[in-house]
Amino acid sequence: MLRSQFEEELDKLHNQFYAMGNEVLGQINKTVRAFITHDRQLAKEIIEADAKINEFELKLEQKSLEIIALQQPVSADLRAVITVLKATSDLERMGDHAVSIAEATIRMKGEVRIPTVEEEINKMGRQVRQLVEAVLDLYLHKGDSDQAYDIAAKDELINQYFDQIRELATEEIKKAPDSIVTGRDYFQVISYLERIGDYAKNICEWVVYLNTGKITEL
């Protein structure tokens, strides 16, 4: 096996994946901020920047498939390539949800807001960002399965936020029925954030696969 060349290619793949991850993290950051501050300009930028993430995904997929076809990796080498291939899709989907939140930001122009709910969404967004950051760090520093389990468990906090905000928004809408239009988007935005958390958890599963070869559901 042509080790040196293969390892070089694998390194490139890792770096590209990490770069894509950072790009997605930036998008999540911005989209929560744009939503909370009602910044439509920033929301538009987020929508435009999604093309870059899709391009990352395409390149990573092409490169992974090329490595599989030309180098025929086995065992840990194969797992490394498969992990990138699968986790790349998860990152790309996170990017799509960031865009959906940005679209909601634009849609909600001029509608009545519920500050208490938005404050909680901000907190939930922070939690999501921290999770994604931890997952990328886990991947970059070749974390072990125990760490992957620990990080995946934090997705539960995000699910709690989801339930709690849903209750809170329902109560607030009951008090002020005019805010139902806004409320509809709140429900959507918290679902998007919750989904981003799920995708982060998926990446933890791929890290477990990378380490052990076992496909698990965390």
Place this chain on the structure above:
Amino acid sequence: MAEPIVQVKDLSVYYNKKKALNNVSLDFYPNEITALIGPSGSGKSTLLRSINRMGDLNPEVTLTGAITYNGHNIYSPRTDTVDLRKEIGMVFQQPNPFPMTIYENVVYGLRIKGIKDKEILDEAVEQSLIGASIWDEVKDRLHDSALGLSGGQQQRVCVARVLATSPKIILLDEPTSALDPISAGKIEETLYNLKDKYTMVVVTRSMQQASRISDRTGFFLAGDLIEYNTTKEMFMGPVHKETEDYITGKFG
């Protein structure tokens, strides 16, 4: 794209009346590794051997068409085959070191050229053995017999022997098929590292070898060149069904 270094045009080769290669045309490019693949009797080795006129001494071989090297027809009567083979060296399937020391094996071509200066020879030995990735393993026993080395080491000494004559092109006829996987891996790594300086054409029966080390691949079947493309294209989406069947192991 760079100009081709070797151009094969309408080449047909016969062994007596049997046609081994049928009107083949293809170009080889500098500083690339080209892999020639195909089942036994497909003509890949015949093509390789034609590039440095290995069939010359075999009265059964007839050849039509042309092979040009740097624009010069190598089958022109004016071509000196000794000079040609210094520029276009060959490594064979079975490691074939001469029954002499490692040192003498490497400088063999230079001695034939009449070079006697010890400094030049010493330098050539070191550089060639470094190029063939075997210097560290043999530097303390250069004056031991090359026959005492392992098969993989012998093959790398044979690569060094070719490098010593400063060729432009190295032809390799299944250079790893007689070696264990570790030795084969070392040869592959060696070839890959030589790409900056040399153009290589490798006949191989290993699909993995072709896909890992080559830039271009030619697939031969029953004397015909079925498909010739970049290795990436060839292994990710071959155009012809025969190619697809062969590289996926459905026949061959």
